[in-house]
Amino acid sequence: MAHNFRTDLAIDWCPGCGDFGILTSMIQALGEMNYGPQDAVVISGIGCSGKTPHYVNLAGAHTLHGRGIPFATGVKLANPKLKVLVTGGDGDLLSIGAGHFVAEGRRNTGLTIILFDNEVYGLTKGQASPTMPLGMQTKSLSKPNVYNRVNPVAMALAAGYSFVARGFSFDTKQLKEIIKRGLMNDGSSLIDVLQPCPTYNNINTMEFYRQRVYKLEDDKSWDPIITESTKDPMEKYKLANSKALEWDEKIPTGIFMENRTIPSFTRRLNEYIPNYLTSPPATQAISDSKGYTIVDPVRTFADKIV
Amino acid sequence: MTKLDVNVIIGGPQGGGIDTSANLMSRAFAFSGFDIFSTREFHSNIKGRHSYVHIRARDTKVQGLKYPPDILVALDPDTIFEHFEDIGKGTKVIYDSSFATSELSQARMIMRDTASRIKSVLDENKLENNVNGMLEYMKSHGGILFPIPFEEIVRKAVDDGVPNRYYNTLGAAITLSIIGIELESTKEAIKHIFGGKEKVIAPNLKVVDEAYKYAQDNKLAGESAGKNAKLSQFLLTGNDGAAIGKLMGGLRFQTYYPITPASDESSILEEHEAVKWLSGEAETLGSGGVTIVQTEDEISAVVMAAGAAMTGTRSATATSGPGFSLMAEGISFAGMDEIPLVITLYQRGGPSTGLPTRNGQSDLLFALNTGHGEFPRIVLSSGDVRECIYDSIKALNYAQRYQLPVLHLIDKNLANTTELVDGIDVKKEKIYGRNEPDGNGIYKRYSLDTKDGVSAMGSYGKNIFWLTGDEHDELGHVTEDTVMREAQMEKRFRKVKVAAAEIPVEEKAVIYGDKNAKITIVTWGSQKGPAIEAAEILSKQGINCRILYLRMFMPFPSEFVEKELRAGQTNIIVESNMLGQAAQVIRMNTGVDISNRILKYNGRHVTVDELVDGVKRIVQGKEKEVVLKNGA
Structure with a gap:
């Protein structure tokens, strides 16, 4: 019987x-990937997005604010066979965890990072987050935003993520497919998800996005994949970057x-x-049947002997 | 067995080959069958500023450094200036005779404050502000000068455009010859340190030959110190010891962010990532290597190690003060979520960036209190290289047994101390097994059905469970329920009581010396060795004293320490900090106030002699608090 990926928590x-919509897309993607309960883990930071692991019937960790990526990296590097998903908000991943976000692009560990992007800090009552534009004033703010926004898709491309995409939480069909593609990627995937906050963000509503989003894949010539045989990878990278900068009137979704x-x-x-991949840290023996070390200090540290 | 006990300070510019000199000397001593002990002092600088190694060789076990040194070797003029206070009666000063007229004003790499102190001494004594002036000053304080024509000797040995590239070998070789170390041992040492690099070995051997010949011809060569039986031994620093112990203790994943003096440990592990296994059963079990990850910061380092731990991997990180400050939140998280995690904390002089390359023991109270909220932890400390090895194994075991963060304290002086370790016992410590849950489905990671507070520990990839930095229920889901909150708090703290009862007292505190002595010197960390020797010297001089050496601060051996401190008459604390932090911990746990204090906070290592002097000043009733000042 297929594993039920939902927990019974309220x-x-x-x-x-x-x-x-993000949770539904994730759970559908996990099911369609035919993962077993031992195949994947879900890691988060803090905030509304941080609660996600508790709602998924897989091992999970709801860590510290901004620290989902480093925790997940530790899991993946110690046991590379695991599929490791990270759920984080825009404040979590792009403000307090921004250093980790960039470093993860350089590493390309193999995480599937889902960015819950709603332009506000919901759980602390609606402060401006790093994706809110300069001068925007939601109903929870006492004055217009004095910070400018950061573009998560452009930032992920610059940081070196090998898979960069955007979804919309009210298009679960597309988002599910993107998550599946992200999970299949050997390196790290960044999936920016436009996700309206109905309580604190009265500007970037579901309607706001519905009027603006369009799918990159609707253009049949759109091919975001770069392989060893790609003739001009730089041209594709440039194109991805120029698409990443589109906002305001038209907002692209899909794989950049x-x-x-x-x-x-x-x-x-x-x-x-x-033998790192065949004997990763998590599967290694550390002691013999009597409980003693199996490491030979003399041969391992022969250079320290006089 | 021939007699030898010699202390040498060899100094030169950072990046100028001082390490090679020190390595050459320590190996030559070791190949002659002598024990050695050394420490390294250096600036936060890549090239140019003054750096030195203080090394002692002895025919019997050596565990501390004597001061002033018997020999000062100067590979540059700065060394003569910097060590102006380090001359005692009979100290031999070996230096390049071409330095004589080097001006103090030209020694731009000497810190301005130090240079102005040097200038005042020269001016007060109406001496020239150059090396000659300082050499006169040294002579007047008992120094014996050994001017050596460095360039001339090197040119005889090698026809090389840049003779000063051999000055480090020459300085060390001349010194070894003066001490009476046999030429063969020194040549063997050259071959050992330049292992396999024939092009480097050949000219260096010639320089050694010429150095010995020069010493012989000029009647400088010492009487042969003889040779004792050589054992196959490890020559290890505290950093090496911790790396070896961790690997033996089952460490397979370590994270770090570069910081002095901690990152040497991670670099050593990385250099040995291809682990070799013991023969027999071990060989059939061993596979893979150890994974070392340089992270983007220390916040990531501690959290990444925590993530790896949840896959069932023995994980650790290593850092120093500033990085440890960044780890505070992650340590609180590991405490809350009962994650087995070892943090090796290399203490250096604080606060802030402080003295980044100098010694300090000012992070003890911080280590005991790092992180918000109340959670259990274990805090242990090592005092010599052997302890660095076995304590690192113990630290990983404690982390696994009690499922909590373990903070292992090593000070900068110990990190950079080099000692000979005769063999490592692979059967001294057993590896504590993980108590895994039955089956592989959903299970209660934080089950309250536990007597000792420790629940079965599943792993990612096998079991389904959750963890959260929030207070949680048995499955690991968030709760704010009053009763569950109390139950989980009480469960976590039950582990502290169990650890306090299970860990034997000798792993927490040890008495050295005459058990019945009325004077007790209380200390911890790298003062261990110097304190033990100081007590021996004092006892011979009629001041009978003993050492109460502290190894564990949480759980603290309150009963034992209180009994011992109330048994004696005079208690003296010795620490490398300003507040007497261990004394505060003792008072907090036992109520015993130690009012006699010997403290050092100039960032340099404690020497045996200043400790002997300090204890005398206190015992003779002259002072309650002595601040130690040795070290350039």
Whole structure:
């Protein structure tokens, strides 16, 4: 019988929250990927998005604000066989966790990162988040936003993520497919999800997005995949970047770039650490049947002997 | 067995080959069958500023450094200036004779404050502001000068455009010859340190030959110190010891962000990532290597190690003060979520960036209180290289047994101390097994059905469970229920009581010396060795004292420490900080106030002699608090 990926916990997101669509897409993607209960884990930081692991019937961790990525990286590097999903908000991943967001692009560990992008800090009552534009004033703000916005898709492309996409939480069919593609990517995937906050963001509503979003894949010539045989990868990268900068009137969703030529961090480690992928840290024996160490300090540290 | 006990300070510019000199000397001593102990002092600088190694060789076990040194070797003029206070009666000063007229004003790499102190001394004594002036000053304080024509000797040995590339070998070789170390041992040492690089070995051997010949011809060579039986031994720093212990203790994943003096440990592990297994059963079990990850910051380092731990991997990180400050939130998280995690904390002089390359023991109270909220932890400390090895294994075991963060304290001085370790016992510590849950479905990670507060620990990839930094129920889901909150708090803290009862007292505190002595010197960390030797010296001089050496601060051996401190008459605390932090911990746990304090906070290592002097000043009733000042 297929694994039931939903837990029986009461979900305490606000009615009408975009998070529900993300959860549904995730659960459908996990089911369609035919994962077993031991195949994947869901890791989060803090905030409304941080509650997601509790709603998914897989091992999970609801860690610290901004720290979903480093925790997930530790899980993936110690046991590379696991599929590791990260759910985080825009404040979580792009403000307090921004350093990790950029570093993860450089690593390309193999995480599937789902960014719950609603332009506000919901759980602390609607402060402006890093994706809110300069001068915008939602009903929860006492004055217009004095920060400018950061573009998560452009930032992910610049940081080096090998898969960069955007979904819309009210289009679960497209989002589910994007998540599946992200899970299949060997390196790290960043999926920015436009996710209206019905309580604190009265500007970027479901209607706001419905009027603006369009799908990159609707253009039949759109091919975001870069492989070793791609003739001009730089041209594709440039195109992805120019699409990433589109906003205001028209907002593209879909896959901006999938670069299969960037090796994942686990493959990079496998180049140097003996049998890393076949005997990763989590599956190694550390003691013999009597409980003693199996490491030979004399032969391992022969260079320290005089 | 021939007699030898010699202390050498060899100094030169950072990046100028001081490490090679020190390595050459320590190996030559070791190949002659002598024990060695050394520490390294350096600036936060890549090239140019003054750096030195203080090394002691002895025919019997050595565990501390004597001061002033018997020999000062200067590879540059700065060394003569910087060590102006380090001359005792009979200290031999070996230096390049071409330095004589080097001006103090030209020694731009000397810190301005130090230079102005040097200038005042020269001016007060109406001496020239150059090396000659300082050498006169040293002579007047008992120094014996050994001017050596460095360039001339090197040119005899090698026809090389840049003779000063061999000055480090020459300085060390001349010194070894003066001490009476046999030429063969020194040559063997050259071959060992430049292992396999024939092009480097050949000219260096020639320089050694010429150095010994020069010493012989000029009647500088010492009487042969002889040679003892050589053992196959490890020559290890505290950093090395911790790396070896962690690997033996089952560590397979370590994270770090570069910081002095902690990152050497991670670099050493990374250099040995291809682990070799013991023969027999071990060989059939061993596979893979150890994964070391350099992270984007220390916040990531601690959290990433926590993530790896949840896959069932023994995980750790290593850092120093500033990085440890960043880890505070992650440590609180590991405490809340009962994650087995070892953090090796290399203490250096604080606060803030402080003295980044100098010694300090000012993070003890912080380590005991890092992180918000109340959660259990274990805090242990090492005092010599052997302890760094076995304590690192213990730390990983404690983390697994009690499922909590373990903070292992090592100070900068110990991190950079080099000792000979004769063999490592692979059967000294057993590896504590993980108590895994039955089956592989959903299970209660934080089950309250536990006597000792420890619940079965499942792993990602096998079991389904949750963890959250929020207070949680048995499955690991968020709760704010009053009764569950109390139950989980009480469960976590039950582990502290169990740890306090299970961990034997000798792993927490040890008495060295005459058990019945009325004077007790209380100390921890790298003062261990110097304090033990100081007590021996004092006892011979009629001041009978003993050492109460602290190894664990949480859980604290309150009963034992209180009994011992109330048994004696005079208690003296010795620490490398300003507040007497261990004394505060003792008072907090036992109510015993130690009012006699010997403290050092200039960032340099404690020497045996200043400790002997400090204890005398206190015992003779002259002072209650002595601040130690040795070190350049």
